[in-house]
Amino acid sequence: MDPFQYVRAESVGQAVRVLAEHPRAAVIAGGTDLTTLMRDRVRRPSHLIDLGGLALDTVTARPDGGLRIGALCRNATTDARIARDFPVLVEALRSGASPQIRNRATFGGNLLQRVRCPYYRQPEFDCNRRDPGSGCAALAGDSSRHAILGTSGSCVAVHPSDCAVALQALDAEILVRGPRGERRIPIDAFHRLPGKAPQREVALRRDEIVLAVEMPPRAASAHSHYVKFRERASYAFALASAAVAVELRGGTVRSARIALGGVAPKPWRAKAAEQALRGRPLDDDAIDAAARAATRGATPRPDNTYKVRLAQEVVRQALTELGGA
Ligand SMILES: Cc1cc2nc3c(=O)[nH]c(=O)nc-3n(C[C@H](O)[C@H](O)[C@H](O)COP(=O)(O)OP(=O)(O)OC[C@H]3O[C@@H](n4cnc5c(N)ncnc54)[C@H](O)[C@@H]3O)c2cc1C
Ligand code: SF4
Structure with a gap:
């Protein structure tokens, strides 16, 4: 793992400021994906902004009958309103990883976890998603677990999150905040298809963080x-x-x-x-x-x-x- 500067965020505003000031900064939530990628030198952030102390870990009712699920809520959530109104979401969460990882992993981190393509995760292989323009080792190698829909000549990796699939079916929105304020991104627009630029995985800007997942009324x-x-x-x-x-x-x-x-x-x-x-x-x-x-x-x-x-x-x-x- 390369050296980095640790920043414990005191506020959302501070986290966004540090992200904006340092192009190679990254935020960390549960750390279950990012630390592995750092250990393997796939990701090399200059600053690690720890969101752990922020009050983004609650589920609140919205005036329209929907729910707001804070970005730091754990994947092991036992919130009765989520289970009652959105069973598909709880089923998807419980199908992922292991109880230990779900206890640590967060909603925000789950949506932003990186692809599990083995070539992406081993820097000795060419990978357009990790190193733009280097090529795609999966195309000449093993693509048996790769995508059959929405692929391009640049990347055929599959998105790994179970939670995000449930959120698609529920028409959720992602509430984000950056230097220019807050905005909502429909879940369908949050993750991007690879096209010619597979490194641009999400619509989230480099200096924005996820605040919450917004669930519409259950009807x-x-x-x-x-x-x-x-x-x-x-x-x-x-x-x-x-x-x-x-x-x-x-x-x-x-x-x-x-x-x-x-x-x-x-x-x-x-x-x-x-x-x-x-x-x-x-x-x-x-x-x-x-x-x-x-x-x-x-x-x-x-x-x-x-x-x-x-x-x-x-x-x-x-x-x-x-x-x-
Ligand atoms: C062995 C194993 C098996 C797994 N199996 C599954 C599975 O079956 N299904 C599944 O869906 N997942 C699975 N996972 C993935 C796991 O669910 C993710 O690692 C986890 O959800 C990531 O959440 P985290 O809070 O730890 O994210 P982190 O590791 O902290 O962060 C992940 C990424 O999200 C970014 N990030 C985190 N929070 C925010 C935020 N609020 N705003 C902006 N950026 C943010 C970080 O910068 C980083 O890029 C598995 C993981 C492991 C290790
Ligand atoms: S499929 Fe995508 S992630 Fe995997 S090696 Fe090719 S470009 Fe990289």
């Missing part, structure tokens, strides 16, 4: 569920996952939001699958149509074609289990 997500397929029963990232949130009226789907994890460089909103459900009863035919539509536009690599079927199956399972709820 549209009354029925929600998360299904994750992974190589081990715990302690493993998704090979494919699906978060579904469906609003039913008189047995008919009024609106649906479906997001995929483990198959794209960002939490992937499957709009064609949502369209396939709208106005129909949540029966086997509609679920089958949605599952097939979920991977529309997929461009798998020779070693990960299996993910097309897997993604369809997690959507099918999530909707089927929801229908029976």
Whole structure:
């Protein structure tokens, strides 16, 4: 690990100021991802701004009936309002990592964790995301766990967060603060597709920090569920996952939001699958149509074609289990 200057933030304003003043500064929350990357010299911040003392660790009700979840709330949250209104979010959080890591990991850090592509995490390999313009070792190497949707010739890594996939299905917003004040970023715009600049992973600016995740009122997500397929029963990232949130009226789907994890460089909103459900009863035919539509536009690599079927199956399972709820 390279030397760095430690700064214990006394206020959000101070944290933002230090970020703005030092181009290579980084904030640290739970540290479960950043410290590993620093140890392996993938990231080399000049200043480490510790957010741990800031009052960003509470869940509060919003006037419109939604919730504001502070960026420092832990992934092991037991808040009863989150569990009651947004079951898909709790299911996604509990499917991630291990109890010890969830006790330490925060909402903000989870959204901003870096990709798990092994080539990204080992500096001896070429990686456009880590070292722009150097190339992509995965394209000539093992891409069996990589993306089938939203890829580019520059990067085929998958986004790792389970929580972010659930937030996609719930239409959450991310509240951030920088030198110019606060702004809200819709979750769909928060993570970016790689295009020609995979190093620009998020819409968050370099001098901004995440303050909270803003959850809308629960109506549209009354029925929600998360299904994750992974190589081990715990302690493993998704090979494919699906978060579904469906609003039913008189047995008919009024609106649906479906997001995929483990198959794209960002939490992937499957709009064609949502369209396939709208106005129909949540029966086997509609679920089958949605599952097939979920991977529309997929461009798998020779070693990960299996993910097309897997993604369809997690959507099918999530909707089927929801229908029976
Ligand atoms: C063995 C293992 C298994 C795992 N399995 C899973 C899994 O299955 N599913 C899953 O989703 N995750 C998994 N994770 C990842 C884990 O959930 C993340 O490491 C964790 O959520 C990161 O949160 P943190 O608070 O520790 O972030 P940190 O490590 O402190 O920070 C991560 C990044 O976020 C930035 N950051 C943190 N907070 C803020 C903020 N408020 N504003 C701006 N930037 C911020 C940091 O600068 C850094 O870039 C796993 C991790 C490990 C080690
Ligand atoms: S897939 Fe992306 S993260 Fe992995 S080596 Fe290629 S550029 Fe880097």
